[in-house]
Amino acid sequence: MEEARKQPSCTTSTEAKEILPTENIKTPLQSNARWLRTYKWWFQVAIYILFLLSGQAVGTLLGRLYFDKGGNSTWLATLTLTMGFPMLLPFRFHSSLQNHNADYSRVQQPSVLVLTSIYVFLGLCTAGDSVLYSLGLKYLPVSTYSLICASQLAFNAVFAFFLNAQKLTFFIINSLVLLTISSIVLVIHNDTEDSSNNSKNKYTLGIICTVAASALYAFVLSFTELTCQKILKSKTFRVIIDLTFYESLVATLAIVVGLFASGEWKSLKSEMQDFRLGKVSYIMTILWTGISWQVFNIGCNGLIFKVSSLFSNVISVVGLPVDPVLAVVVFHDKVTAAKVVSLLLALWGFMSYAYQHYLDDLKAKAKRKCPREVTEDSITEI
């Protein structure tokens, strides 16, 4: 694979360090600055991972609570994936006040027209993905659904290779394979749920929706990374919040149109009254599901900007077996060997991906010390 395809994302730790111009002569002050920058990067990545995993876990569990206790609206469930965007307003305001951030002001900002087109395009794709995601979940048994959903990693690898020049090393492919097997193990565990009496047509529709959702989701992640690389060229908190805010705003508007056009909104009042935990719990469940998914969205976009779209997707798939384990605590589901094995495989997959980043870091350090001697041979690539 040619040299030009090497850097996968808008900002890997490696890349962030390679921006520094002087190679060999370092004052203690420069070394300290580099050390601080590296640890700041790891800290930010850890926070975004936490946002993604906690948002996904709580959003999924509350979504399940909604349907378990009498909720029935697919459009409302879809809306919760994007409707939490107003909670980002204080962060937008706060980061506007800190507009003097060096990284932000150094990069020439794209025109309003370009930005609006990107937000509208990504928002509509996200709305489409959210509807397909919810329809898939409605028409398919959880097991079949999870199996097909795991394909989003493969879709992502393909999109990231072509759109983001993502390098596919041995450890990254190993990670993708382990994470896919981890999802399959979960499916085996859930096999009994396949006896649902969905009609054949609905089952086929569910499969088509889930495959399309997986492909669209993978495309949205890769396109977001491409936007970061080629158009935004900045990875500040403000840019991440702006993208998440406007993307969710457009997606929410599109989903609200769907909610009204489908006529489902008419049944929401009676649904709230019949909710088994009461009206207040109904509103709280919807509200907190929306907040959780928005936390997930920040984590997801943050990881795309700081690392790569594929890494963001890997973390979200690592989170899949976390949900059944949390359900053991929250819903008193049974602990099974399959759940534990799936979780261990997911962790192993994650470690494999993280190890690749460690190798990239080592390579970057060696390159700084001795720029001419380090070649791409130190990394196994396909």
Ligand SMILES: Nc1nc2[nH]cnc2c(=O)[nH]1
């Ligand atoms: N297709 C798809 N849509 C999502 N929206 C939030 N998470 C996901 C996901 O894992 N897959």
